[in-house]
Amino acid sequence: xxxxxxxxxxxxxxxxxxxxxxxxxxxxxxxxxxxxxxxxxxxxxxxxxxxxxxxxxxxxxxxxxxxxxxxxxxxxxxxxxxxxxxxxxxxxxxxxxxxxxxxxxxxxxxxxxxxxxxxxxxxxxxxxxxxxxxxxxxxxxxxxxxxxxxxxxxxxxxxxxxxxxxxxxxxxxxxxxxxxxxxxxxxxxxxxxxxxxxxxxxxxxxxxxxxxxxxxxxxxxxxxxxxxxxxxxxxxxxxxxxxxxxxxxxxxxxxxxxxxxxxxxxxxxxxxxxxxxxxxxxxxxxxxxxxxxxxxxxxxxxxxxxxxxxxxxxxxxxxxxxxxxxxxxxxxxxxxxxxxxxxxxxxxxxxxxxxxxxxxxxxxxxxxxxxxxxxxxxxxxxxxxxxxxxxxxxxxxxxxxxxxxxxxxxxxx
Numbered sequence: 001x002x003x004x005x006x007x008x009x010x011x012x013x014x015x016x017x018x019x020x021x022x023x024x025x026x027x028x029x030x031x032x033x034x035x036x037x038x039x040x041x042x043x044x045x046x047x048x049x050x051x052x053x054x055x056x057x058x059x060x061x062x063x064x065x066x067x068x069x070x071x072x073x074x075x076x077x078x079x080x081x082x083x084x085x086x087x088x089x090x091x092x093x094x095x096x097x098x099x100x101x102x103x104x105x106x107x108x109x110x111x112x113x114x115x116x117x118x119x120x121x122x123x124x125x126x127x128x129x130x131x132x133x134x135x136x137x138x139x140x141x142x143x144x145x146x147x148x149x150x151x152x153x154x155x156x157x158x159x160x161x162x163x164x165x166x167x168x169x170x171x172x173x174x175x176x177x178x179x180x181x182x183x184x185x186x187x188x189x190x191x192x193x194x195x196x197x198x199x200x201x202x203x204x205x206x207x208x209x210x211x212x213x214x215x216x217x218x219x220x221x222x223x224x225x226x227x228x229x230x231x232x233x234x235x236x237x238x239x240x241x242x243x244x245x246x247x248x249x250x251x252x253x254x255x256x257x258x259x260x261x262x263x264x265x266x267x268x269x270x271x272x273x274x275x276x277x278x279x280x281x282x283x284x285x286x287x288x289x290x291x292x293x294x295x296x297x298x299x300x301x302x303x304x305x306x307x308x309x310x311x312x313x314x315x316x317x318x319x320x321x322x323x324x325x326x327x328x329x330x331x332x333x334x335x336x337x338x339x340x341x342x343x344x345x346x347x348x349x350x351x352x353x354x355x356x357x358x359x360x361x362x363x364x365x366x367x368x369x370x371x372x373x374x375x376x377x378x379x380x381x382x383x384x385x386x387x388x389x390x391x392x393x394x395x396x397x398x399x400x401x402x403x404x405x406x407x408x409x410x411x412x413x
Contacts, residue, residue, distance in 0.1 A: 001025070001184065004077040006102055008035040008066065010158065011122060011151050012083030013044065014051060016066075018162040020058035022187050028066040029073035039066035050159035070105050079118045079181060080106060081149070082134075086123050094126055096133055103137035110143035117144040118177045122151050124208075127201040147172035147181050148200035152207065165190045167207070171200020213283070220281045224270070227277045256391060256412050257295040257328040259317035261358075264288065264326050295328045298412040299335045302389055305410065308342055311385025313402070314392030314413070315347035315363075315374070322349040324363045329391045333373070334366055345373045346381040348398070382407060 001024050005016035008030040016039075020026040030036055038045040042056040058064035067073055074080060084098040099121070106119060119138060121130055130146050138144055148171040153161045168190045172178040175194075182192040195203070218236055225232035240247050258264070271285045302310070317327035324330060336343050352371045355363075363370050375381045378398055382388065382405040390411040394402060402409060 001078045001180075002076050003027075003184065004029055004073040004080040005083055006030075006070070006073070006080060006106075007083035007085070007098075007123075008032070008039065008045060009083065009085060010046065010048065010155055011153055012081075013039070013046070013055070014048060014153055014158045014162055015081060015083055015122065015151065017044075017051060017054040017058055017064060018159065019184060020061075020064035021054050021163075022184070024063070024184065026058070026064050027073050027077070028064070029068070029070055030066070031068055033068055036066040036068050039064065048158050049156065054159065070102075071109055074106065074109055074113060074117065076114075077117060078115065079120055079184070081120045081122050083122045083151075086125055094124075094129075096125070096129065099123055099125065099129070100133055100137050103134045104139075106144075107137055107139040110138065113143065118147055118180055119144050120147045120149045120181055121201075122149050124150060124204050125201055126205070127198045129201060130197055145172065145174045145177040146197070147174070147177050148197055149181055150200060150204035152204075163188065168192045169195065169200050169203050171195045171197045171203075173197050216283045220283050223279060224274055224277075224281065227274075227279050256298055257291045259326040259328045260323055261325045264291075291328075295331060298328075299332050301410065301412065302332065302336065303339060303341075305387050307385075307387035307408070309384060309386045310336065310341055310343050311381045311388045311407075312343060312345045313347075313378075313381070313388060313390050313394055313398070315345050315350050316392070319392040319394075319413075320349070322347075322355060322359070324350070324355065324359050326362070330363055330366050332391070333370075337367070343373055344375050344381050344384050345370075346375045346378050347392070348378070348395070350374065378402070 003019055003024050003026045005012050005019070005026060005028045008016065008028045012028065012030070013035070016026045016028040028036070028039055035045040039055060039059060042059040044052040044055050055064065082099065082102055084102055086099060087095045089095045110117065119134070121134055130148055135146055138146070150169055152165065152167055165188060168182070168185055168188070170178050170182045170192050171194070173196065178194050182194060185192065221235060222232035225235055244250065267284065267288055271281055274281045312329065312333065315327065315329050316323055317325070317329070333343060333345065352374060367373070375384070378401055382402065385407060388402055388407050388409045390409055390413050393413050
């Protein structure tokens with residue numbers, strides 16, 4: 001394909017050179033004559049390991065060229081990749097001036113192009129930007145389609161990150177356009193994740209924020225280890241050996257608040273001991289308040305339901321256990337009962353006469369009449385409810401029974 005790369009900064013120049021290395025005909029576009037001149041001369045306009053060799057090779061072969069003219073860049077392009085900067089403004093918001101300007105410039109040229117253009121936003125933008133900023137700026141909707149293809153390039157390893165990607169995301173509302181953009185990367189050893197437009201925009205933020213959280217977490221654990229004279233690198237190296245729960249997809253699923261006998265207790269103990277050592281761990285200290293906010297959001301969703309009789313599936317802090325200690329569902333029930341809601345509860349693993357000790361004390365201290373709310377069977381719960389709240393993930397058989405009842409459901413699990 002013929003590809004125009006708009007912007008020859010770190011992302012744009014690496015993208016242009018590497019796409020040319022993959023065999024595409026690429027023309028880089030930038031207002032900066034220095035950057036354009038360097039590419040035309042077979043030189044990288046900045047230092048990035050491995051980039052100079054690729055620019056030299058692809059420029060010499062004729063697969064990579066550059067221009068300061070957007071009209072020239074788009075004249076024969078099938079795809080235009082926007083790689084302009086989106087810097088932070090003083091209030092923390094993204095500066096979209098460059099993105100809007102280049103989109104407007106593309107829009108002015110669209111009617112004169114010989115073929116329909118796929119406009120790809122590779123810059124990091126907040127979800128909704130393609131629809132709310134780029135598309136209106138382009139104007140001529142019939143002449144182009146907008147796709148999001150966020151970059152995951154780290155300065156210092158950008159060429160390797162492009163050629164050996166760990167993730168490839170292409171998002172859009174036009175499947176054919178999404179497929180065309182995905183085909184740019186066919187020769188790379190990666191399976192493209194083809195998603196909706198806003199999903200692609202959000203994935204980039206999810207990745208970067210998670211990377212920041214990981215660094216912050218490691219540093220806070222390291223700081224506490226330092227106070228306790230424990231080798232932090234040994235702790236984290238061993239921590240990373242667990243690829244089933246620690247370094248994995250485990251727990252990375254949006255749902256209900258956490259609870260149980262371990263996570264809340266251990267977080268409290270760790271942050272309390274850190275404070276005793278005059279050590280502030282703001283990331284770890286924020287986890288329980290963040291969990292409380294998730295619980296509050298779930299309660300608000302349930303409170304917004306118009307139904308008079310609410311059936312709650314699940315009481316333990318997660319499925320396949322009878323542990324009620326610090327179950328967020330118990331806390332949610334307290335809120336609902338306090339607001340006068342009529343509530344019935346069913347949990348396949350909870351029978352009041354069979355729980356005891358701290359388990360029983362916790363739930364009775366919170367809701368002394370919990371026994372009157374519990375139903376003996378799922379059928380009884382469904383018969384006495386107008387709306388079912390799924391606070392746990394039901395078994396397949398239970399889900400079939402719930403769906404067969406024809407009741408409205410709200411999943412907070």
